[in-house]
Amino acid sequence: MKFGILVNEGPYTHQASDSAYQFTKAALEKGHEIFRVFFYHDGVNNGTRLSVPPQDDRHITNRWSALAKEHQLDLVVCVAAAQRRGLLDANEAKRNGKDADNIADGFRISGLGQLIEAGIQADRLVVFGD
Amino acid sequence: MLLHTVNKSPFERHSLQSCLRFAQAGSSILLLEDGIYAAIQGTQFQPLLQEALNDKKVYALLPDLQARGLPSEKIIEGITLVDYGDFVDLVASHSATQAWL
Numbered sequence: 001m002k003f004g005i006l007v008n009e010g011p012y013t014h015q016a017s018d019s020a021y022q023f024t025k026a027a028l029e030k031g032h033e034i035f036r037v038f039f040y041h042d043g044v045n046n047g048t049r050l051s052v053p054p055q056d057d058r059h060i061t062n063r064w065s066a067l068a069k070e071h072q073l074d075l076v077v078c079v080a081a082a083q084r085r086g087l088l089d090a091n092e093a094k095r096n097g098k099d100a101d102n103i104a105d106g107f108r109i110s111g112l113g114q115l116i117e118a119g120i121q122a123d124r125l126v127v128f129g130d
Numbered sequence: 131m132l133l134h135t136v137n138k139s140p141f142e143r144h145s146l147q148s149c150l151r152f153a154q155a156g157s158s159i160l161l162l163e164d165g166i167y168a169a170i171q172g173t174q175f176q177p178l179l180q181e182a183l184n185d186k187k188v189y190a191l192l193p194d195l196q197a198r199g200l201p202s203e204k205i206i207e208g209i210t211l212v213d214y215g216d217f218v219d220l221v222a223s224h225s226a227t228q229a230w231l
Contacts, residue, residue, distance in 0.1 A: 001222050008231070015163045015194075019137070022193070026214035032222070124221050127229035130137075 003027050004122030005037040006115065008129030010045035011060035012053070017046050020128040021063060028071050035122040036074045037064075038115045039107075043129075044082040047075065049104035061104045068106030075107045076114045131156050133224035137163040137231070140175045145230040150178060155185035160212070160220060162191040166198065169209050176206055183208040191217060 005024055009016035024034055039046050051061050068075050077087060083096070089109050093101040103109060119125050134153050140146040146161075146168050153159060159182065161169050168175050169190040182188055183206075192211040195202060202211055212220065221227050 003221070015137070019163060022214045023217060027218045030215060030218055032218065124227060126221055126227050127135075127231065128137075129229065129231045 001124065002033045002035045002122045004035050004118035004125040006118075006125060006127045006129075007037065007039050007043040007046060008041045008127065010042035011051070013042065014130045016128040016130055017043070017060050017064075018058075020126075021060070021067070023126060023128070024073075025067060028067075034071065034073055036076055036114065036118040038076050038078070038118055039081075040078045040112075040115065041081055041129075042085070044077045044085055044087050047077045047082070047104050047107040048087055048102045050102045065104050065106040073106070077103070077107055077109050078115070079109050079111055082109055131158065131224055133157070133220050133227045134159045135227060135229045136161050136165040136168070137229070139164040139167040140178075141167060141173075146175070147178070149228075149230040150182050153182070153186060158187040158189065158220060158224060160189045160191065160217065161209075162194050162217070166190045166194050166200070169195075169205050170200065171204055171206050179206050179209070189216070189220065 005020055007017055007020045011017045046061060053059055088098055088101045089103040090101045134149045136146045136149050138145050188209045189212045190209050192213055
C-alpha cells in the first residue's frame with residue numbers, strides 16, 4: 001500500500017515528528033511504499049541541517065535524512081512555510097539575497113501542490129501534528 | 131470505516147471528546163502520544179471510553195504508554211494495546227485516517 005505522511009509540528013516540540021518517523025519506519029519494514037513525507041507549518045523546522053541536539057539525544061533531522069537515503073524517500077518542505085521560518089535551499093537563498101542556506105540532506109523545498117498530489121496518489125494520508 | 135487518532139490528553143484538550151461525538155459505530159480510535167492518558171483506569175474519562183467501547187474499537191499505542199512509565203495493567207479493560215507495526219496495519223485496514231489535532 002502507498003502511504004502519504006504529513007508532519008505539521010516542529011522537532012523537539014511534542015512528539016509529532018517522532019511518531020511520524022516511527023510510523024514511516026514501521027510501514028517500510030512491512031513492505032509498504034511511502035509516496036511522500038510532507039512537512040508543513042512548523043514541521044518545516046524538521047528539515048534544517050544546522051540543528052545540534054545533545055549527543056545522547058536523538059537527532060531528528062539526521063534520522064529523517066538517513067531514512068530518506070536508505071529508502072529513497074521524498075521529503076518535501078512547504079516553500080511558503082519554510083521561507084517564513086528561515087529554511088532555505090541554495091536556490092531560495094540566492095533568489096532572496098541571503099548569504100546561506102540550511103536545508104538538510106534528503107529534503108527538498110516545493111509547493112503545497114505536492115501535498116495535494118500525495119493526498120491523491122497515496123492510498124492513505126496519515127497526519128501527525130499538535 | 132474510519133480510523134480516528136487522538137494524540138492529546140483529555141485533561142489538556144477536547145480532541146477526544148470531539149472525536150467521540152462524531153465517530154460512528156464500528157469505527158476505531160487509536161490513542162497515541164499524550165492521548166494514551168485517556169486509556170488509564172479510574173480517571174473522569176473512563177465512563178466516556180467505556181461507552182465508546184460498546185460500539186467502537188479502541189486502541190492505545192504501547193510504546194507511548196511505556197515512554198510515560200505507565201504499566202499496561204492500568205489500561206481500561208477492552209482497550210487493545212498496539213505497537214507501530216499494528217498502527218500501520220490499522221491505517222491500512224481502515225478506509226481513511228482522521229487525526230483529531
